[in-house]
Amino acid sequence: MKAEPTSQLILLEVQHLDLDIERNRHRARTLPETTLVAELTARDTALRDHTTAAATRASDLAREVRKAEADVAQVRARADRDQSLLNSGQVTSSKQLADLEHEVATLARRQAALEDDELVAMEALETAEAEHSELVDQTERVRGELAAAVTARDEAMALLDAEFAELRQVRDSTAAPVPTELLELYARIRADNGTGAAMVRRGRCEACQLDLPRGDLDEIAAAAPDEVVRCPECRSILIRTSESGL
Numbered sequence: 001m002k003a004e005p006t007s008q009l010i011l012l013e014v015q016h017l018d019l020d021i022e023r024n025r026h027r028a029r030t031l032p033e034t035t036l037v038a039e040l041t042a043r044d045t046a047l048r049d050h051t052t053a054a055a056t057r058a059s060d061l062a063r064e065v066r067k068a069e070a071d072v073a074q075v076r077a078r079a080d081r082d083q084s085l086l087n088s089g090q091v092t093s094s095k096q097l098a099d100l101e102h103e104v105a106t107l108a109r110r111q112a113a114l115e116d117d118e119l120v121a122m123e124a125l126e127t128a129e130a131e132h133s134e135l136v137d138q139t140e141r142v143r144g145e146l147a148a149a150v151t152a153r154d155e156a157m158a159l160l161d162a163e164f165a166e167l168r169q170v171r172d173s174t175a176a177p178v179p180t181e182l183l184e185l186y187a188r189i190r191a192d193n194g195t196g197a198a199m200v201r202r203g204r205c206e207a208c209q210l211d212l213p214r215g216d217l218d219e220i221a222a223a224a225p226d227e228v229v230r231c232p233e234c235r236s237i238l239i240r241t242s243e244s245g246l
């Protein structure tokens with residue numbers, strides 16, 4: 001292939017800009033802000049599950065407390081009734097009196113046991129409510145952090161996207177004078193090995209860093225300036241300048 005030396009020289013600049021564009025996109029793909037958003041989103045999701053579980057636990061325990069309170073009230077009402085009956089003097093049979101007294105004593109023990117259950121349930125409820133409330137606070141903190149992280153990520157991404165758009169524009173206007181055929185060759189080589197065009201500097205290919213053998217250097221030096229020469233090792237288009245050492 002043949003191309004004006006000036007067009008060949010422009011390829012070096014295009015290569016440089018393409019590398020900048022590639023770095024820009026790599027930074028966009030690997031933004032630490034994006035990682036943080038993902039981490040905080042995962043934490044928020046986990047917290048939501050934990051908070052729901054804690055709320056269910058607290059509501060189950062509240063039901064247990066209400067049930068225990070109702071049980072205690074029922075036993076207390078019956079004991080009160082028995083006690084009133086005893087106090088009324090209406091019961092005179094000694095067997096009936098003994099039965100009533102026995103029942104009052106049994107109910108008192110039963111009430112004490114139920115009150116113990118109620119206390120245990122109330123303590124468990126208190127713990128569950130504290131846990132739930134702590135989870136709600138944590139969720140609020142994480143959501144605040146998440147909102148800030150999303151803003152930071154969007155800002156960082158907007159900066160990178162603006163830089164990308166500018167680089168693309170500069171790259172396109174820089175490449176405009178280069179013949180399509182040469183640009184396509186450059187693009188194909190670049191797609192294959194990452195570097196489409198490189199300078200020969202002091203006898204070395206700057207794409208693959210190979211010190212070109214004397215014979216190849218002689219051939220490159222002898223080639224017409226508009227001849228497009230390639231690295232025998234990495235196939236990059238080799239650009240000859242005054243620093244090439246030919």
Ligand SMILES: [Zn+2]
Nearest residue numbers: 205208231234
């Ligand atoms: Zn090379």
